[in-house]
Structure formats: structure tokens, C-alpha cells
Amino acid sequence: MKRNIAILTLLSPLLFICACTKKKQPDTPFTRVMGAWQKVQYATDDNENGNIDKQELRNQPLDFIDVLVFKSDTTGYEATSINGSKDTSSFVWFVGGDSLYVSYNAHFSIAYYIRHVSSGSLTLMTGTSTGLAWYNYNKD
Numbered sequence: 001m002k003r004n005i006a007i008l009t010l011l012s013p014l015l016f017i018c019a020c021t022k023k024k025q026p027d028t029p030f031t032r033v034m035g036a037w038q039k040v041q042y043a044t045d046d047n048e049n050g051n052i053d054k055q056e057l058r059n060q061p062l063d064f065i066d067v068l069v070f071k072s073d074t075t076g077y078e079a080t081s082i083n084g085s086k087d088t089s090s091f092v093w094f095v096g097g098d099s100l101y102v103s104y105n106a107h108f109s110i111a112y113y114i115r116h117v118s119s120g121s122l123t124l125m126t127g128t129s130t131g132l133a134w135y136n137y138n139k140d
Contacts, residue, residue: 030095032117037137039066045132052125052134067140076102100124 025031043056060066065081070093078089091104095114103109112124115134122137 028095029098029100029114029117032119033093033095033100033114033122034070034072036067036069036140037122038140039068039135040138041136043134044128044130048131050132052132057134068137078104 039060041057041059043052043058045052046056047053063083065079067079068076069079070076074092074094076091076093078091080087089104089106091102093100093102095101098114100112100114101109102112110126112126112135115123115125117123120139122139124135124137126133
């Protein structure tokens with residue numbers, strides 16, 4: 001009897017820890033993209049060499065705030081604020097391999113290549129009618 005009580009006394013903290021730990025979602029591009037991201041830099045391939053060069057990088061203007069929000073139910077929105085004027089556009093999204101697809105409710109879709117995604121930063125690239133475009137976001 002004393003032996004059983006001793007074993008239970010030793011195991012009870014372990015059982016408590018196991019019962020209280022939150023099940024963590026798997027680390028995938030989808031789970032890393034989820035959340036709110038504020039644009040901090042952008043670039044266009046001005047010299048049309050097929051690459052984003054260092055001299056083509058630009059910081060996001062302070063009076064132009066652009067935030068992408070990716071929700072776990074694959075809906076989201078882009079919120080922009082330019083000199084205090086605010087606009088929000090809803091979209092649905094999904095990740096397929098190393099690509100992020102965003103389809104806005106206004107019948108406009110964008111396919112991005114995910115160059116980098118971590119807990120704190122997201123870098124996307126896409127082709128446009130005027131060439132390559134690159135966007136860098138920080139977790140908001």
C-alpha cells in the first residue's frame with residue numbers, strides 16, 4: 001500500500017504536466033503563414049534582370065501601412081491605411097508546396113512564391129505585368 005502511494009506521489013506531477021500541455025500544431029508553411037503581417041519592404045525588378053537586386057529594395061513609407069491577415073480557416077484580409085484613409089479587402093488563401101495563393105473577393109487572384117517564412121518574417125515574390133515583385137513582412 002505504501003509502495004502504491006509512493007509511486008502515485010512520484011507520478012502525479014508527471015501526469016499533471018502531460019494533462020496540461022497544449023497540443024502543438026505541426027510546423028508547416030501553412031501554420032507559419034497564419035497570423036498578421038505588416039509590410040516593411042518591397043522591390044520591383046527595375047533593371048529587368050530576373051532578380052531582385054539590393055539597389056531595388058525600398059522601405060515601406062511610414063504613411064502607408066499594409067497588413068495581411070491569414071486566419072486558420074483560410075480566410076483573411078488586407079488592411080491598408082494611407083495618410084489615415086483606411087481600406088480592407090477580404091480574401092481566401094491556401095498554401096501549396098512553396099506557393100501561397102490569395103484570391104480576393106473582388107475576383108482578383110495572386111500566386112506568390114514563398115521565399116522565406118519564419119515566426120517573425122515573411123518574404124513573398126510574384127510576377128506582374130511589369131516584371132518581378134518582392135515583398136517583405138514582419139509579424140504584426
